[in-house]
Amino acid sequence: MTEVIGRLFDFSGTGALLHLPFVRTALLAAAVLGLIAGLLAPLIVTRGMSFAVHGTAELSFTGGAAALLAGVSVGLGAVVGALVASVVFGLLGLRHRERDSVIGVVLAFGLGLGVLLLALYQGRSANKFGLLTGSIVSVDSTNLWLLTGCAAVVIGVLLVYYRPLLFASADPGVAAARGVPVRLLSMVFAVLIGLSTALAVPAVGAILVLAVMVTPGAAAARVSSNPAVVTALSVLFAEVALIGGVVLSLAPGVPISGYVTTLIFLCYVGCRLVARYRRPTATTPRESRISAH
């Protein structure tokens, strides 16, 4: 037991490993992923799309598994799977209740199909497991370019559409009245989620995508309501978790997922504690707090 724990916290070789080229690539990939996940997370939380992200990730896994079986690029399969899922979920638009049940139905089917496809695959089992739990050190230079290209698309779209997206996400009724194309933006945002999720799946794994796509935004929203501050904090948390996860996982030689999810969970718990300390009666109406002073 102590041996296992000792291995998980053995960072003696970390310094030397940081100089290896594939580690550099992994760190860069983590940084790029952290940036786009951190930028999108507050909008995902505001739109209440956590479950849609999860569904997209599972279908990205299905796409990856199909690609593995067909012998084509797993990354490409993951992107196609995630884009199909995100377009379907985007078409469902803003009708939350219906959306959740449809996501549940599609997710379960996609996951089952993915498991079947993996069972039919005769190759290395590490390839199978990698889709579910991720392995960022397997990101090579081609994947890094794909990642960077997609990140450029995400950032470019956000630079142009951030304000109407925020309007449509936080206040859809009034945004539509003011001429914001709410349905179109819902689709655009779904595609952004699809792209980002597909890139995150090979790195952190299908079942852990929520940790980087949702938790940073949820944590940041606990401590601020200024959209600029929330976005900045969200990016910071995502970077800390992803880069920290890569560095910590190097010497023990285990998947980064455990470290990433732990780091981001600590960020979230920390934010909740800060919020509780700063707003001791956060759940009670504001008036009663003023009269208590």
Next chain:
Amino acid sequence: MTTLGSSVRPGQAGLAAAEVPDGVAAVELRGATMALGERVLWDGLDLRVEPGEFLAVLGPNGSGKTTLLKVLLGQRELSSGSARVGGRAPRGGSTRIGYIPQQQPMDPDTPLRARDLVGLGLDGHRLGLRLGRGGGARRAKVDAALAAVGATGYANMPVGRLSGGEQQRLRVAQALAGDPSVLLCDEPLLSLDLANQRVVSQLIDQRRIEAATAVLFVTHEINPVLPLVDRVLYLVNGQFRVGTPEQVMTSEVLSELYHTQVDVLRVRDRLVVVGAEDPGVHCEQGT
């Protein structure tokens, strides 16, 4: 289907909002018909709302009040007839429209402060980030809109943690920040206490007097806005009447609309309508 008093013109029509050319109605419906399958919500509706006019849209649940707003927002197509907002066919909303929805609970973790909600009304429809350019002027506009509704004290509070009355004041500030020529209000006083009902309706009234903004005010309860209303559009079961409150809010007219005996009583400055309860709120329908 007769329209009663459709030639009535409001007193404030002389003031034209800057964006609307002279002589163009703020809102105009001609022969407007809305049918949902077999059911006709309204048929042959002719309506002209002048700049600066305050029109209350009344009627029971399901009579098509909100559907009318959706037509003007370009979110629903008329079955037949035409609709114009500021002289143009509505299509997918417009920056010349200010929209005040009914108060609804917001997630306390919504990442918006009061000033951000108002700011979205000012330029939330624009593309691109604002990076420094015009930041001071924008801030001054948002501050002025917040001050106008008395929201300066909670300008930096998260919107999700404000009371219903505070949120509705912000909704007014948000709608007015965009300098609209038409204000579409969908039950904005619902679930507010009397004091806040008065504040919110007076802020809306002040705007239409100062800037000749036309107001379409959907409500199921006319009393909070009765002193402000120029005309009433009353919709019931496919029938409608347009006219001043004195013309429409009478026992004869409402009895005819509801096909049953309805009594309108005047108690001081309030109207009490007896016998026209929403069929939807009763278990025994068709009695």
